[in-house]
Amino acid sequence: xxxxxxIFSALVLFSFAxxxxxxxxxxxxxxxxxxxxxxxINQYGGLVNLEIDNSDPQRPFYYVGVAGGILKVGQPIxxxxxxxxxxxxxxxxxxxxxxxxxxxxxxxxxxxxKGGYTAFSLITYLQGYPxxxxxxxxxxxxxxxxxxQWYNDxxxxxxxxxxxxxxxxxxxxxxxxxxxxxxxQRVDKYKIVFKTDSPTxxxxxxxDYPSPTPKVxxxxxxx
Numbered sequence: 001x002x003x004x005x006x007i008f009s010a011l012v013l014f015s016f017a018x019x020x021x022x023x024x025x026x027x028x029x030x031x032x033x034x035x036x037x038x039x040x041i042n043q044y045g046g047l048v049n050l051e052i053d054n055s056d057p058q059r060p061f062y063y064v065g066v067a068g069g070i071l072k073v074g075q076p077i078x079x080x081x082x083x084x085x086x087x088x089x090x091x092x093x094x095x096x097x098x099x100x101x102x103x104x105x106x107x108x109x110x111x112x113x114k115g116g117y118t119a120f121s122l123i124t125y126l127q128g129y130p131x132x133x134x135x136x137x138x139x140x141x142x143x144x145x146x147x148x149q150w151y152n153d154x155x156x157x158x159x160x161x162x163x164x165x166x167x168x169x170x171x172x173x174x175x176x177x178x179x180x181x182x183x184x185q186r187v188d189k190y191k192i193v194f195k196t197d198s199p200t201x202x203x204x205x206x207x208d209y210p211s212p213t214p215k216v217x218x219x220x221x222x223x
Contacts, residue, residue: 034123050200050202070100074089074097077093089210094118114152115190143166150164151164174188189207190204190207191209
């Protein structure tokens with residue numbers, strides 16, 4: 001499964017010529033987009049519907065509004081061999097992710113996991129504390145490497161032992177602290193999932209939202 005490269009700029013992924021993602025000025029208070037999304041998720045029972053923008057029929061995208069901007073998502077797809085039936089919670093792979101907002105700057109880190117879905121985190125960028133973003137990048141890379149190793153070992157051994165799968169919170173933490181002092185930063189983790197009763201069929205969920213059991217080949221049982 002091809003990995004998504006770690007993403008920093010929404011402008012590169014989506015070519016939003018009319019949108020600009022700025023770092024906060026010295027007087028502007030950064031908008032905490034991640035907390036806004038988390039509030040919406042809690043309000044709507046764990047899943048927030050994505051809406052679709054068809055203004056460019058050849059490049060439609062999905063989005064959810066947040067304070068001061070929007071989270072934009074490329075076309076979601078899924079592993080139909082593992083998930084032949086469309087079910088709510090089915091984890092999806094997305095072509096691109098980015099946050100476009102006014103008066104804030106949000107770093108997006110994502111990875112496409114061997115199991116066939118994209119996980120990502122959001123963190124509001126604060127000027128003067130770039131080492132936090134570097135820490136988050138390294139932790140995502142460590143999780144991806146551990147997950148890939150677990151998956152490949154399962155394939156080689158003939159079964160996937162879910163009890164030994166690496167846990168995301170053990171790698172990408174909820175709170176990060178600048179190496180040079182300053183305010184701590186919360187990092188929330190998400191994924192895009194299928195939602196049967198959504199108009200677009202896609203929704204935003206926290207990374208640990210339960211997924212349906214995938215269909216596994218008889219030569220690769222799950223333990």
